[in-house]
Amino acid sequence: MSLEKKVAIVTGASRGIGRAIALEFARQGCDIVFNYNKSVDAAEALAKELEALGRKTSFYQVDAADFTAVQAMVKDVKAKFGKIDILVNNAGITNDKLIVRMKEEDWDSVIDTNLKGAFNFCRAVSAIMLKQEDGRILNISSISGVVGMAGQVNYSASKAGLIGLTKALAKELGSRNVTVNALAPGIIETDMTGVLAEEYRQKLLEQIPVKRFGKVEEVSKVAAFLVSDDALYITGQVLQIDGGLAM
Numbered sequence: 654m655s656l657e658k659k660v661a662i663v664t665g666a667s668r669g670i671g672r673a674i675a676l677e678f679a680r681q682g683c684d685i686v687f688n689y690n691k692s693v694d695a696a697e698a699l700a701k702e703l704e705a706l707g708r709k710t711s712f713y714q715v716d717a718a719d720f721t722a723v724q725a726m727v728k729d730v731k732a733k734f735g736k737i738d739i740l741v742n743n744a745g746i747t748n749d750k751l752i753v754r755m756k757e758e759d760w761d762s763v764i765d766t767n768l769k770g771a772f773n774f775c776r777a778v779s780a781i782m783l784k785q786e787d788g789r790i791l792n793i794s795s796i797s798g799v800v801g802m803a804g805q806v807n808y809s810a811s812k813a814g815l816i817g818l819t820k821a822l823a824k825e826l827g828s829r830n831v832t833v834n835a836l837a838p839g840i841i842e843t844d845m846t847g848v849l850a851e852e853y854r855q856k857l858l859e860q861i862p863v864k865r866f867g868k869v870e871e872v873s874k875v876a877a878f879l880v881s882d883d884a885l886y887i888t889g890q891v892l893q894i895d896g897g898l899a900m
């Protein structure tokens with residue numbers, strides 16, 4: 654098991670890609686701490702599954718966008734687990750609209766959750782990882798941040814921002830054995846993409862060379878590789894997992 658005895662924080666793990674990442678890391682021997690925003694029952698169910706895999710787990714109802722609450726959560730994790738080896742910034746939302754209809758709060762909520770949320774966690778774990786002289790940070794961006802998507806100026810900006818954060822932080826932390834990478838998934842089957850109109854889904858499918866949407870496991874297994882010691886010489890990179898959609 655390549656993540657044996659590691660401790661990971663996975664943000665927004667109650668559902669979707671974050672949940673799959675938490676379970677995959679746990680299968681590979683990692684203890685898991687996660688936060689979520691609203692889905693209490695789903696969070697409790699995940700904690701039970703992680704414990705059934707024989708892992709230590711702890712979970713927090715903490716809004717990723719809340720700077721003070723995130724700092725307190727990470728402090729508590731360090732006190733309980735003694736170290737933090739891995740951080741996956743996965744918590745994210747969409748609020749799609751054309752710009753002419755986008756309200757200020759539509760912009761703010763997406764930037765605050767997706768981009769400031771990642772900053773909040775990176776800010777909290779960086780000092781710990783620098784001191785440990787060891788750490789892995791993985792940010793879940795999107796192809797929307799690579800190529801831009803109409804109807805998503807808020808989301809595309811947040812995900813492009815995450816790519817800039819990834820590269821800058823990789824340069825800051827690299828000399829102390831801390832790697833920082835990003836994944837840019839295409840269309841993955843989760844609640845987030847389940848709400849897309851059928852007509853739009855068909856249009857997207859036509860543009861995907863492999864002619865299907867991705868599965869959460871196709872993201873979580875790559876995530877596990879990127880935070881493992883097999884990927885120690887990879888930092889500042891953005892890896893697309895999109896069936897060829899954004900070439």
Ligand code: NAP
Nearest residue numbers: 665667668669670689690691692717744745795841843845
């Ligand atoms: P999802 O099924 O909607 O799940 C989102 C998760 O994030 C939930 O567990 C949710 O928790 C949590 N979350 C949302 N806001 C939060 C907040 N303020 N604080 C803490 N947790 C919060 O979405 P997904 O498809 O798995 O997406 C996961 C990540 O992958 C996101 O960053 C998304 O942008 C990115 N992504 C997804 C796709 C895709 O096709 N699905 C493609 C590219 C990138 P609650 O349920 O408790 O609110």
